[in-house]
Amino acid sequence: MAEEFWRWSETSWRNPDLEGWQKGTLTAGVDIGSTSTQAVLLSDKRLVAYASIRTGANSKDSAHNAMRKVFDLTGLRQEDIAFTVGTGYGRVNVPFADKTITEITCHAKGAHYIYGSTVRTILDMGGQDCKAIHCDETGRVVSFMMNDKCAAGTGRGMEVIADLLGVPIEEIGERSLQVEKDPPPITSQCVVFAKTEVGHLMREGWTKEQVLAAYCEAMAERVARLLRQNEMVEDFAITGGIAKNIGVVKRIERLMHVKALQSDYDSQIAGALGGAVLGYDLLQRRKKRARKTE
Amino acid sequence: MLCHYGYEDGSGFYYIRIDTDKCCTCAEKPCVQACPAGLFAVCLDDYDEEVVEIREEARNRLKERCTVCKNRENAGQSPRCVQACPFDALQHTW
Numbered sequence: 001m002a003e004e005f006w007r008w009s010e011t012s013w014r015n016p017d018l019e020g021w022q023k024g025t026l027t028a029g030v031d032i033g034s035t036s037t038q039a040v041l042l043s044d045k046r047l048v049a050y051a052s053i054r055t056g057a058n059s060k061d062s063a064h065n066a067m068r069k070v071f072d073l074t075g076l077r078q079e080d081i082a083f084t085v086g087t088g089y090g091r092v093n094v095p096f097a098d099k100t101i102t103e104i105t106c107h108a109k110g111a112h113y114i115y116g117s118t119v120r121t122i123l124d125m126g127g128q129d130c131k132a133i134h135c136d137e138t139g140r141v142v143s144f145m146m147n148d149k150c151a152a153g154t155g156r157g158m159e160v161i162a163d164l165l166g167v168p169i170e171e172i173g174e175r176s177l178q179v180e181k182d183p184p185p186i187t188s189q190c191v192v193f194a195k196t197e198v199g200h201l202m203r204e205g206w207t208k209e210q211v212l213a214a215y216c217e218a219m220a221e222r223v224a225r226l227l228r229q230n231e232m233v234e235d236f237a238i239t240g241g242i243a244k245n246i247g248v249v250k251r252i253e254r255l256m257h258v259k260a261l262q263s264d265y266d267s268q269i270a271g272a273l274g275g276a277v278l279g280y281d282l283l284q285r286r287k288k289r290a291r292k293t294e
Numbered sequence: 295m296l297c298h299y300g301y302e303d304g305s306g307f308y309y310i311r312i313d314t315d316k317c318c319t320c321a322e323k324p325c326v327q328a329c330p331a332g333l334f335a336v337c338l339d340d341y342d343e344e345v346v347e348i349r350e351e352a353r354n355r356l357k358e359r360c361t362v363c364k365n366r367e368n369a370g371q372s373p374r375c376v377q378a379c380p381f382d383a384l385q386h387t388w
Contacts, residue, residue: 101340105340105341140295140341141295141340142295142296143295143296143297143298144295144296144297144298145298148301148354149301149302149303150303189303189304190304222302225307226302229298229307229387230298
């Protein structure tokens with residue numbers, strides 16, 4: 001079989017600090033994106049485990065598979081979960097969800113959880129869309145602007161270039177920085193035309209590193225426009241798969257004159273994590289209301 | 295919340311901005327009726343407020359769907375949705 005350079009690796013994680021832990025109220029978030037699906041499990045808002053997998057042709061199966069990974073890691077079952085939130089583009093396809101919430105609200109909440117209350121601007125660069133979100137100190141959305149009309153400025157665009165150049169997708173960021181001077185960015189907005197342009201540049205004798213630099217720069221410029229149109233307030237954080245591409249991140253930082261916050265968490269889990277946090281908050285509110293009416 | 299529905303493509307930025315903090319105070323939602331292309335729908339947002347949104351199928355086609363009102367704009371009148379909104383909650387970016 002031909003090598004597939006676009007194939008990014010799936011991840012899963014279990015909190016090592018939770019050996020012999022006491023179960024609290026368990027809430028889960030499942031984020032079905034166009035390209036990846038994540039499941040996150042929280043116990044009293046403490047991160048227990050997460051899994052991030054590729055969304056297959058069937059979103060329902062992806063939701064089940066991601067959740068199963070989390071259950072395998074923790075020895076828990078669906079019956080143990082008090083509340084599950086479905087989010088993302090395929091949120092209606094989470095059969096076991098108690099509620100669906102848009103990914104914009106979830107991403108803001110998830111970034112607030114990961115990066116703390118100082119985060120104000122979140123750039124979510126997903127598989128097939130890109131969102132600029134401005135939130136307040138509680139993680140509530142103040143404004144958002146998204147673009148899912150075309151693949152430029154998204155993970156899918158990067159996958160196409162990875163395959164075209166035969167560079168593993170995880171190496172693109174580093175290699176795009178291995179140029180003495182940044183070349184002019186790719187001029188085509190559309191990924192299909194960008195492919196043609198890349199072919200042309202290769203024939204002209206550009207190195208792969210130069211082409212990658214030009215593509216990362218074009219992507220950074222595109223999302224920078226989105227950020228400027230919405231509102232750019234520090235602190236700034238990037239979530240989604242492209243946050244792992246240092247070549248794009250560094251160029252966005254340079255264009256916007258900001259530094260993106262760093263985290264040990266997988267940047268792709270923000271949506272599902274936000275869903276699980278919102279699920280917990282909702283459950284608490286319901287309990288409070290029930291106590292009041294008693 | 296300022297919701298921007300729309301897109302950017304090679305030809306420009308096409309977004310309709312809805313200020314939901316203003317929109318949720320409006321009981322009538324006259325924009326829904328006023329829009330000749332039927333772009334608006336009433337929904338309950340994630341914070342349980344009744345607001346209008348741009349229908350999903352139209353979000354990536356605003357440039358074409360808003361043509362009627364863009365012709366009005368050329369004649370010096372604002373788009374019908376903007377004109378109908380009593381709370382100044384709607385705006386076009388193009």
